[in-house]
Structures are given as structure tokens and as C-alpha cells.
Amino acid sequence: MPAYHSAFNETDLRSIGNMALLPIKTKIRGPAPTSLDPAVDDIIDEAIGLFRANSFFRNFEIKGNADRVLIYLILxxxxxLAKLQKNPSLIEGQRTLATHAVQNFAIPGDSNFPLNALYEKPASRQDADNLKQYLSQIRQELAARLPAKVYEGDRPSKWWMSFSKRKFMGLPNVGTQI
Structure with a gap:
């Protein structure tokens, strides 16, 4: 059974390195184009929706630049989920994820980026800055949306938390490197 791929692979959008700059529904400032139709799922919704199914796969065939964004978001x-492992309340969890999203992180091409084999280094310093801003923007948006899916009342759902120990593509939880 093959893994689930991004529906945005068929779209022709701007890329930095080999990561597509996909439109998202957000109020967070950044280089991502804004989604024209708020009723249509964006890459953040797609990553949250496909996370549990794709977390079972050790192999993931990349079919386009949007799949690289999907891999990044799944990781x-x-x-x-590892940050929420201590079962904090909803408010504490939102605060924890918001802080984690803006922490310093590596981008493709950096020596400490764990998936350099799958991603190309940005062509210029300006592209690297734009990629860093884009990744920061999608991290913040995902951190804002994820608690609504993970929490049941004031506690994390055991069905979501059971996936915190899964290793997507055989990769262990890589800490704050992604």
C-alpha cells in the first residue's frame, strides 16, 4: 500500500530549492501566498489529516515539491506531539507549541538539518532567508491549528498521542532540528 501524497504536487508554484511555496490560510505574516478559497484545505490541513496514516510508512516516494513540504510538516x-507528551492542559499545550514553532531551527543546506539528502540547498542567501521565513510561517500556523485536533476537552486525545512514538520514514523524533 503506497503512502498518501500531497494533492498540491500537480500545481505549478514557486519553489525554493526543491520545496514548494504553497498557499496557506493564515494571518501570520510571511512569504507564503494566501489561499484564495478559505473553504479549500491547504497544506497544513492536509498534513494534519494525513499524519496518522502516513506515520505508518517507512518509505515515502517523493512525487513533487509539495511532498517535501508534507514530509517536513509531518515530522x-x-x-x-512529543512536546505534548506530558499531557498539559489545552492552554499550556497551545503555549508550548507556539514557543516551539518559533525556536531556532535548521533549514535545508544547513549542516545540522537531518534530511539534507532529500532537500536541495537554497540557491542564494535571499532564497535561504525566504525559505526560513516560509518554514517559520508554516510551523507557526501548524502549531496554532494542531491543538484543536489533538485535544479533547482539556486533555490530549489518547488516539493522537499514541502516534507520538511512531517513526515516520524510520526517522526517530529529531528534536528541535526540524
Whole structure:
């Protein structure tokens, strides 16, 4: 059974390195284009929706630049769930994820980025800055949306938290490196 891929692979959008700059529904400032139709799922919704199904796969065939964004977001969700492992309340969890989203992180091409084999280094310093801003923007948006899915009342759902120990693509939780 193959892994689930991004529906945005068929779209022709601007890329930095080999990561697509996909439109998202957000109020957070950054280089991502804004989604034209708020009723249509964006890459953040897609990553949250496909996380549990894709977390079972050790292999993931990349079919486009949007799949690289999906991989990044799935690994970031894995990190976020590890941060919520101590079963904090909803408000504490939101605060924890918001802080984690803006912490210093590596981008493709940096020596401490764990997936440099899958991602190209940005062509210029300006592209690297734009990629850093884009990744920061999607991390913040994902951190803002994830608690609404993970929490049941004031406690994290055991069905979501059971996936915190899964290793997507055989990669252990890579800490704050993604």
C-alpha cells in the first residue's frame, strides 16, 4: 500500500530549492501566498489529516515539491506531539507549541538539518532567508491549528498521542532540528 501524497504536487508554484511555496490560510505574516478559497484545505490541513496514516510508512516516494513540504510538516507534527507528551492542559499545550514553532531551527543546506539528502540547498542567501521565513510561517500556523485536533476537552486525545512514538520514514523524533 503506497503512502498518501500531497494533492498540491500537480500545481505549478514557486519553489525554493526543491520545496514548494504553497498557499496557506493564515494571518501570520510571511512569504507564503494566501489561499484564495478559505473553504479549500491547504497544506497544513492536509498534513494534519494525513499524519496518522502516513506515520505508518517507512518509505515515502517523493512525487513533487509539495511532498517535501508534507514530509517536513509531518515530522514537525511528530515533534509537537512529543512536546505534548506530558499531557498539559489545552492552554499550556497551545503555549508550548507556539514557543516551539518559533525556536531556532535548521533549514535545508544547513549542516545540522537531518534530511539534507532529500532537500536541495537554497540557491542564494535571499532564497535561504525566504525559505526560513516560509518554514517559520508554516510551523507557526501548524502549531496554532494542531491543538484543536489533538485535544479533547482539556486533555490530549489518547488516539493522537499514541502516534507520538511512531517513526515516520524510520526517522526517530529529531528534536528541535526540524
Amino acid at each position: 514537525f507534527i511528530q515533534e509537537c
